[in-house]
Amino acid sequence: MEEGKFSIRKKVYYHDTDAGGVVYYGRYLEFLEDARTEFFLSRNIQMKILAKEGTLFVVAHIDVDYRKPALYGDEVVVSAGIEKVTASSIHFRQDVTRGDDLLIEARIVVVCIGSNFRPKRLPDGFHSWA
């Protein structure tokens, strides 16, 4: 793992798996979201409070490579790092690893919207992340 890369640990439980015996491909999006949520919290961004002020974040684009499967009982590490920040969006680069194995690579674009569902400028602090 790179120096300073933000990450969380997740354990794979039964409800994460499917009849193939591996984590269901849609479930990883929950793992990725949890890492982004904790990344925001680590920078003192509380999406719950922003939401009350009419600033919401929605996923606009995802691009995910599934390289190797995670299995029941595995402990995986889910990272979240910023690739780019634009006026109203944050481009995340995330991966899921198990030890030295790279399981998942993802690029996730999150857009800041107002209560009218239209894109709006990110709050000021975010731009210093670029």
Place this chain on the structure above:
Amino acid sequence: MEEGKFSIRKKVYYHDTDAGGVVYYGRYLEFLEDARTEFFLSRNIQMKILAKEGTLFVVAHIDVDYRKPALYGDEVVVSAGIEKVTASSIHFRQDVTRGDDLLIEARIVVVCIGSNFRPKRLPDGFHSWA
């Protein structure tokens, strides 16, 4: 199936299963909810509209017997019938069957609440269901 018993058909997809190769025990609660939603709609109750008027329905109690597992690709029938209606709650009796096989039996109590999350009297029409 009893005469006139309300039911919907559901197909078991991959995301409904777990590594045991059968439907995950928590997933059946989604099947049961879908049947209740369609039951309400069949009686012209739109929970979406009631919600806007400050009348919400929440599940207060569930009691579920898991008799046989549903498998990937199975087509099952999910029923919803009313056992009892009280001032502010509806007691459902539901099951999941596959052909002649009884897979799941459930009793679900749904309570009517206001926007303050306190129980409130069911809208008038509901009491004629008792």
Place this chain on the structure above:
Amino acid sequence: MEEGKFSIRKKVYYHDTDAGGVVYYGRYLEFLEDARTEFFLSRNIQMKILAKEGTLFVVAHIDVDYRKPALYGDEVVVSAGIEKVTASSIHFRQDVTRGDDLLIEARIVVVCIGSNFRPKRLPDGFHSWA
């Protein structure tokens, strides 16, 4: 919708939504999978039987654009069409629409693997889909 485009209808139930009041971004992957499953079945491909013979299909790559949200109670149409077939993979082009509204656009690459988890040549019939 294009002439002959394969699609299924899905209704949005409560369990598909999140606290934002819209369908959770990971849930669409279940909708997309269901459409691919039905597409296979419409061509007499039973993945369950192929699996028993040691031929499995796994998702290797997804690219999804989220354009507009689907809401509780919406009825949406989920399509599945083939863009390309290679020796061991099928490239799907899928979308989710609600009436004339395009909600989701997705490209999904499914790879054929053997019980050793290594890519293997698609069964013969598949190549005529290209």
Place this chain on the structure above:
Amino acid sequence: MEEGKFSIRKKVYYHDTDAGGVVYYGRYLEFLEDARTEFFLSRNIQMKILAKEGTLFVVAHIDVDYRKPALYGDEVVVSAGIEKVTASSIHFRQDVTRGDDLLIEARIVVVCIGSNFRPKRLPDGFHSWA
């Protein structure tokens, strides 16, 4: 919390919630399962290994009271304790709390089955839990 009661901590993420803004009633079954899994692990029971030896555990009955809702961002404690052990089943008593608030009370019966899906005697160690 009682002295010595086994429990795990869980954080409520966005994917756990529904359009009502609270944790979906079916999701709690995942929380409860995770606590049982960790309870087993704390006693050196690896269900993954038992499964390979043809000893499986399935949920046969659940009875759940939903008292108060958990909200997005909440940190909850999920307990798992044994009420009774029979020849082939374990009766769990579990709850979900947030600080002093009791949110969920559950009784879960898990049955030990063989690869023929028939109930079988629990491995010896389990009976000392009664």
